[in-house]
Amino acid sequence: MALIVQKYGGSSVADVEKIKNVARRVVESAGGNQLVVVVSAMGKTTDGLVNLATRISNSPDPREMDMLLATGEQITIALLAMALHGLGFKARSFTGPQVGMRTDTAHTKARITRINAERARAALDAGEIVVVAGFQGLSEVDEITTLGRGGSDLTAVALAAALKADVCEIYTDVDGVYTADPNIVPDARKLPRIAYDEMLEMASLGAKVLQARSVEFAKKYGVPVHVRSTFKPVPGTLVTREERDMEEVVVTGVTHDRSQAKISILRVPDRPGIAAQVFGAIAETNIVVDMIVQNISRDGYTDMSFTLPRSDYGRAVGALQDIGRKVGAQGVVHDERVAKVSIVGVGMRSHSGVASQMFAALAREGINIQMISTSEIAVSCVIEDKYAELAVRALHDTFALGREREAAV
Amino acid sequence: MALIVQKYGGSSVADVEKIKNVARRVVESAGGNQLVVVVSAMGKTTDGLVNLATRISNSPDPREMDMLLATGEQITIALLAMALHGLGFKARSFTGPQVGMRTDTAHTKARITRINAERARAALDAGEIVVVAGFQGLSEVDEITTLGRGGSDLTAVALAAALKADVCEIYTDVDGVYTADPNIVPDARKLPRIAYDEMLEMASLGAKVLQARSVEFAKKYGVPVHVRSTFKPVPGTLVTREERDMEEVVVTGVTHDRSQAKISILRVPDRPGIAAQVFGAIAETNIVVDMIVQNISRDGYTDMSFTLPRSDYGRAVGALQDIGRKVGAQGVVHDERVAKVSIVGVGMRSHSGVASQMFAALAREGINIQMISTSEIAVSCVIEDKYAELAVRALHDTFALGREREAAV
Numbered sequence: 038m039a040l041i042v043q044k045y046g047g048s049s050v051a052d053v054e055k056i057k058n059v060a061r062r063v064v065e066s067a068g069g070n071q072l073v074v075v076v077s078a079m080g081k082t083t084d085g086l087v088n089l090a091t092r093i094s095n096s097p098d099p100r101e102m103d104m105l106l107a108t109g110e111q112i113t114i115a116l117l118a119m120a121l122h123g124l125g126f127k128a129r130s131f132t133g134p135q136v137g138m139r140t141d142t143a144h145t146k147a148r149i150t151r152i153n154a155e156r157a158r159a160a161l162d163a164g165e166i167v168v169v170a171g172f173q174g175l176s177e178v179d180e181i182t183t184l185g186r187g188g189s190d191l192t193a194v195a196l197a198a199a200l201k202a203d204v205c206e207i208y209t210d211v212d213g214v215y216t217a218d219p220n221i222v223p224d225a226r227k228l229p230r231i232a233y234d235e236m237l238e239m240a241s242l243g244a245k246v247l248q249a250r251s252v253e254f255a256k257k258y259g260v261p262v263h264v265r266s267t268f269k270p271v272p273g274t275l276v277t278r279e280e281r282d283m284e285e286v287v288v289t290g291v292t293h294d295r296s297q298a299k300i301s302i303l304r305v306p307d308r309p310g311i312a313a314q315v316f317g318a319i320a321e322t323n324i325v326v327d328m329i330v331q332n333i334s335r336d337g338y339t340d341m342s343f344t345l346p347r348s349d350y351g352r353a354v355g356a357l358q359d360i361g362r363k364v365g366a367q368g369v370v371h372d373e374r375v376a377k378v379s380i381v382g383v384g385m386r387s388h389s390g391v392a393s394q395m396f397a398a399l400a401r402e403g404i405n406i407q408m409i410s411t412s413e414i415a416v417s418c419v420i421e422d423k424y425a426e427l428a429v430r431a432l433h434d435t436f437a438l439g440r441e442r443e444a445a446v
Numbered sequence: 447m448a449l450i451v452q453k454y455g456g457s458s459v460a461d462v463e464k465i466k467n468v469a470r471r472v473v474e475s476a477g478g479n480q481l482v483v484v485v486s487a488m489g490k491t492t493d494g495l496v497n498l499a500t501r502i503s504n505s506p507d508p509r510e511m512d513m514l515l516a517t518g519e520q521i522t523i524a525l526l527a528m529a530l531h532g533l534g535f536k537a538r539s540f541t542g543p544q545v546g547m548r549t550d551t552a553h554t555k556a557r558i559t560r561i562n563a564e565r566a567r568a569a570l571d572a573g574e575i576v577v578v579a580g581f582q583g584l585s586e587v588d589e590i591t592t593l594g595r596g597g598s599d600l601t602a603v604a605l606a607a608a609l610k611a612d613v614c615e616i617y618t619d620v621d622g623v624y625t626a627d628p629n630i631v632p633d634a635r636k637l638p639r640i641a642y643d644e645m646l647e648m649a650s651l652g653a654k655v656l657q658a659r660s661v662e663f664a665k666k667y668g669v670p671v672h673v674r675s676t677f678k679p680v681p682g683t684l685v686t687r688e689e690r691d692m693e694e695v696v697v698t699g700v701t702h703d704r705s706q707a708k709i710s711i712l713r714v715p716d717r718p719g720i721a722a723q724v725f726g727a728i729a730e731t732n733i734v735v736d737m738i739v740q741n742i743s744r745d746g747y748t749d750m751s752f753t754l755p756r757s758d759y760g761r762a763v764g765a766l767q768d769i770g771r772k773v774g775a776q777g778v779v780h781d782e783r784v785a786k787v788s789i790v791g792v793g794m795r796s797h798s799g800v801a802s803q804m805f806a807a808l809a810r811e812g813i814n815i816q817m818i819s820t821s822e823i824a825v826s827c828v829i830e831d832k833y834a835e836l837a838v839r840a841l842h843d844t845f846a847l848g849r850e851r852e853a854a855v
Binding site: 101135 | 466495501510513517520524532538539
């Protein structure tokens with residue numbers, strides 16, 4: 038008998054018919070297994086609640102926002118439990134607080150501190166399917182909290198860790214993790230397995246299938262995460278600890294992120310503390326900067342470039358012009374539409390020349406590289422947005438992702 | 447400094463604008479007082495949730511129904527707290543479980559067993575307006591429960607008792623308790639005060655302003671309940687313990703209930719156990735019978751009549767015909783449309799002849815009385831439904847309710 042944690046997102050439970058479908062999907066997995074099912078709020082419910090709040094207040098109190106938003110998942114769990122009863126199965130719903138999901142007090146973006154899983158365990162031992170409201174918990178001072186973006190995935194992974202589940206299945210619109218976005222690369226291939234670190238990089242670099250927080254948690258506690266389709270009963274991608282044979286593959290996938298903008302401050306006097314001054318000032322505007330590149334100094338001056346979410350672009354340009362003047366820079370140049378393309382693979386640790394292969398591939402297509410950043414298992418290039426698809430296809434071909442792995446599987 | 451518990455129903459918080467209005471109304475009462483505000487779900491929210499559940503299941507599990515319905519009030523408390531913040535006041539919302547409302551395990555109609563009001567007390571002491579989700583609690587086994595019809599009033603009265611509040615204000619569509627329905631009796635008068643027992647009878651006999659359960663609770667713990675208008679800032683009606691001068695008034699009010707039907711079983715053999723047999727069989731159909739009258743026996747046979755909610759009428763007639771055959775009755779007659787008119791007043795205890803005055807008044811109008819039932823402080827008559835308004839006006843005049851009390855106040 039296995040213990041399986043499943044998670045279904047908002048689009049999988051968007052209406053009554055879809056909830057009934059999820060119930061059928063759940064009971065198909067039930068044969069002899071213990072099941073915990075984590076669900077999100079129905080479709081647009083959360084948006085509707087946020088809209089109510091913003092009609093009351095421009096800056097709603099985070100504690101009350103959590104009180105409000107937590108109702109969304111609570112509705113889904115009750116309905117799903119009823120649907121499971123309708124199929125003749127024992128099931129019991131639990132809110133985040135009831136399932137012992139304890140968090141810190143950072144409302145709207147709380148972090149899980151511990152899980153008291155006794156009630157869930159008791160229900161499982163009583164032969165019940167445990168239905169859990171994702172995204173929510175109870176703080177140290179007994180206030181309802183929510184976990185922020187991707188919170189339901191995190192609930193599922195954390196419960197799987199606490200209950201020592203055999204697997205955490207994340208059901209989504211897509212049927213797994215691909216070597217590249219199949220909308221752009223027709224011969225992109227579903228990966229049967231991917232290492233935690235690769236998934237982490239891909240999540241950070243634009244792949245939307247899993248949030249980095251959940252992958253980090255899964256890695257920390259060694260929870261195998263199976264990303265699969267709500268609608269197609271086929272195996273998806275298993276996110277798992279790194280295995281020896283994974284290193285034989287140099288590049289696992291190509292990701293891209295087209296939601297970025299780029300700003301550069303030109304000819305900043307190059308003296309100690311200048312980067313701290315510039316990025317300290319940006320931090321004060323609450324803009325989250327992604328990639329940062331500083332060129333080597335020439336004549337006592339340097340250029341600093343960084344990328345940021347396009348939605349923050351307008352605000353950032355204004356702030357940067359002020360900062361540029363304060364630090365005596367020559368000026369600020371900016372580009373609202375850039376794309377970041379990245380290659381990811383644990384095999385890069387043991388293979389050299391991967392970055393240069395990437396640069397050569399882009400050069401062959403006449404794509405100019407504006408910024409470069411690397412990590413142990415990823416290389417990212419900022420390019421003109423209009424070349425994004427072309428770049429992804431070129432890299433996918435260059436590293437033979439459509440065929441090389443096919444043979445290996 | 448007074449401690450005031452206020453309760454606003456679903457129509458008072460039906461949308462964002464109305465919630466903002468309630469917030470303004472609340473802060474008008476705030477000057478120097480401690481405030482607890484109990485709210486219901488917004489307008490049609492509960493109906494919408496019930497509809498979702500019935501689309502999933504014909505007989506939803508009561509535990510899951512409570513899990514589902516409790517979200518309605520939780521949405522309102524968060525929004526009201528935000529609205530109070532917007533007016534510059536400190537406020538904190540609490541679900542039923544958070545406010546320490548403990549109940550038994552009778553899901554969908556739980557009874558309050560005790561209240562641990564420490565959190566509410568601490569928030570009040572910190573200068574916060576305490577906003578509480580009505581209608582809900584936490585069972586002995588830590589399950590979310592709901593209190594059934596009129597549950598939010600009950601939450602307010604129970605919290606007022608637990609916190610030893612100076613008054614429990616119930617804000618509604620009407621601005622108080624009237625001597626009769628003002629829609630029927632133009633010179634009906636708002637009662638400045640009414641005794642718990644009178645309010646109890648009036649609630650049971652058709653007055654819709656307060657549920658009998660809440661009045662019983664208020665009486666038991668001596669909570670003064672002020673029934674008043676959400677929309678007009680004028681005093682309403684204080685429901686309070688009986689005072690000496692109240693007995694000087696014989697009849698306090700006239701109520702009517704037009705949602706009733708009547709069924710009679712004719713010529714039932716009059717032997718011991720026959721009533722138990724008949725009403726036992728009715729009870730098995732889950733139909734709640736209101737008034738029961740059995741005539742004296744003639745020739746070893748008797749007639750039994752009872753009233754019941756019109757919505758149960760069709761089901762009841764069928765069941766009664768079966769029962770009638772079993773007990774050897776002559777037949778069953780029924781009337782789908784009857785009305786019950788009642789007079790209520792604690793003064794009846796010390797005044798005689800009140801019932802005969804009532805019967806005479808109805809006779810003067812040519813209204814035939816079909817059934818009569820009396821309690822210590824009320825007399826009720828079942829009449830043809832078409833005479834309901836006429837009867838109420840005649841009784842209101844006969845007992846001089848429009849003028850007599852006016853002078854006394």
